[in-house]
Amino acid sequence: MYHNIIIGINLKVDNWGARLWYRHSVLSNDQAWLVAETLVYVMTQLTMDKRQSSSMEQLHKWNLEEPKVMERWIHDFIVEQCQRRPNASAVCSWDGNMTYGELDRLSSNIASHLLDLGVGPNSFVGVYFEKL
Structure with missing residues (x-):
């Protein structure tokens, strides 16, 4: 492996997956676990259903026409x-x-x-x- 840390993310319409590769000489297993947990937290925040938000009505006003996927x-x-x-x-x-x-x-x-x-x-x- 040429790089110390490699993160691969696979985004799909309805879900996502990730892989973490790292040099054991650079990160301990505990540190790698923290990196992975942080990645999961960030990706979950980015992909969570924002329609639960109280500001959804305002967002619809601003974006009357949703772009197609x-x-x-x-x-x-x-x-x-x-x-x-x-x-x-x-x-x-x-x-x-x-x-x-x-x-x-x-x-x-x-x-x-x-x-x-x-x-x-x-x-x-x-x-x-x-x-x-």
Whole structure:
């Protein structure tokens, strides 16, 4: 395992599941259990039925038309934008901008590299971002 802690979350329309992988040299079993309990608490709060809330009536007023549930992955939406609007801004940040076309090229390069390494469907790939 390349990373110290990996959390995998599988979201479905009516439920969710999670897995926690960790290096025993970094976390004790008790610490990993606390991380897992915290994850369960946060996910439960995020997915709980908010209709029990006393403010539901106000929420309905603000949102008269509820958006329909889309049974698509987020990357499908991004691929669609890459094809439809390759010159539009996809990422705008303090250290640079990237168009959908650039995002498509870079992500395709990464995908190709991962395939060359033998990574396939249902493989877990850790992602590391440097904190600045």
